[in-house]
Amino acid sequence: MIYSLILFIVLLMFSFQEIKKVKNSYARAGIIKTASGEFPTPLYVFAGTDAEVRMLDKKSLKNVKALIANTYHLGIRTKKADDIKKAGGLNKFMNFSGLTITDSGGFQVFSFGFGREHGIGKIGFFPEKNQPIKTDQNLVKITDDGAFFTDEKGRKKFLGPKESVKIQEKIGANIILAFDECTSPFHSYAYTKKSLKRTHAWAKDFLKFKKSKQAAFGIIQGGEFKDLREKSAKFILSLPFKGIAIGGPLGKNKKDMKKILGWLSPILNKRPELPRHLLGIGKPEDIFTGVEKGLDTFDCVIPTREARHGSVYTSLGRIDLHKGEKPEDKNPIEKDCSCPACISKTKKDIKKILKSGSPKEKKEIVKLLTFHNIFWFQNLVEKIRQSILDGNFKEFKEKWLARYNSLKKTKKNA
Ligand SMILES: [Zn+2]
Known part of the structure; x- marks a missing residue:
């Protein structure tokens, strides 16, 4: 009862x-x-x-x-x-x-x-x-x-x-x-x-x-x-x-x-x-x-859908890993991200697999990219929450967006 x-x-x-x-x-x-x-x-x-x-x-x-x-x-x-x-x-x-x-x-x-x-x-x-x-x-x-x-x-x-x-x-x-x-x-x-x-x-x-x-x-x-x-x-x-x-x-x-x-x-x-x-x-x-x-x-749907198409989110903007001017980039997708993709793979590794990996390897990479994007968006909203709690939401927003848009402005790519 x-x-x-x-x-x-x-x-x-x-x-x-x-x-x-x-x-x-x-x-x-x-x-x-x-x-x-x-x-x-x-x-x-x-x-x-x-x-x-x-x-x-x-x-x-x-x-x-x-x-x-x-x-x-x-x-x-x-x-x-x-x-x-x-x-x-x-x-x-x-x-x-x-x-x-x-x-x-x-x-x-x-x-x-x-x-x-x-x-x-x-x-x-x-x-x-x-x-x-x-x-x-x-x-x-x-x-x-x-x-x-x-x-x-x-x-x-x-x-x-x-x-x-x-x-x-x-x-x-x-x-x-x-x-x-x-x-x-x-x-x-x-x-x-x-x-x-x-x-x-x-x-x-x-x-x-x-x-x-x-x-x-x-x-x-x-x-x-x-x-x-x-x-x-x-x-x-x-x-x-x-x-x-x-x-x-x-x-x-x-x-x-x-x-x-x-x-x-x-x-x-x-x-x-x-x-x-x-x-x-x-x-x-x-x-x-x-x-x-x-x-x-x-x-x-964007975090998961875009990951399936090889696009990932970073603090310097969105990156299409199928493209990019620096195929030799030995950095992870995001330096301070602790997701399995960023811990175990460089952008060079990922780009190589997306280009010429076996279907199985490609599938495994897409799984990692999906996890990265989910992890990344969850992290972003957590940081936003923390800035609200700390009383600096407006400053955080301006600083964060300026950094996020900086890649677009300098026209650099990954
Ligand atoms: Zn990551």
Whole structure:
């Protein structure tokens, strides 16, 4: 009896605590408490789309602090969600002790729909031209009930707030995200307004259908329109969510992103007890912007995806190890990095294997690069947190970014 009571309380446990806030800024350090443990913020959440981190072995997975898996991939494209449920949830299924999140599938509705129609591969990667590439590739029909779409195998599927919540409950992550409609940066005010109404109705439905004790986060949409973004923030905050996520288009460049996040900061600041997540954005410079605007957690595919393509992050900028003017470089990727790649390999070794290694050797190298990027981004957010705690976030940011961008400026390469 006592045991089940304790278990019940542990399962219920989810909270956020703001530890320290930067003066005259929204930047803060905090702590997310969940059944999986306590997680200091700012925190980077890596892609665990199919309930695995691609090119990362089980031993290295133990060093990862947070992952986001995908409702569409686990519950619609495959039936893996059923196996995850049988295993006792995502953490047990993956033998993973970090923080787990599942997204709602709303982003896939976008990428199969307007993403294709407007020629945008991924929100967060700003389109190079300020015009949509019009195609007739839209495979989604969005109604007030949800999204009907045709998947890559030509099968008809439906995903709405009820289906999304059911799949996310099967997966059993610590945090689940409300089902929303992600609009495109090329949508008009009228369309975005209509879509927002739907997203808000779905947020209410999502909470109504939710039966589990998982922490549900509501998603703020509203595109690039100030009144819609503000309206969305206020509406989502009025619902009993345990946290807030910011989704959808954040403009056409980094300046727009800063402006849009800035509209939301004073509104979100009224509820300091709610953790705030920025969806799909996570380049180093964007993390600094996000932290400055009061965001706590970030997810992005770039650390793992770019490692698979031979690109690594360093304090002097990103390096493409397939290229470079100095193939004889006998330094590690990052001199003071203690990851297995930096301890055991020089850039010369890595470049040689990427160029002429056997498929097995190449695979092993990509595993090491994946681990380096994860380790590097985790280190970065930890340093940001420390600077907030030490009261020198602004100085740290300026110094760090000047160094990070110095390689680009001098046009040197690795
Ligand atoms: Zn390293």
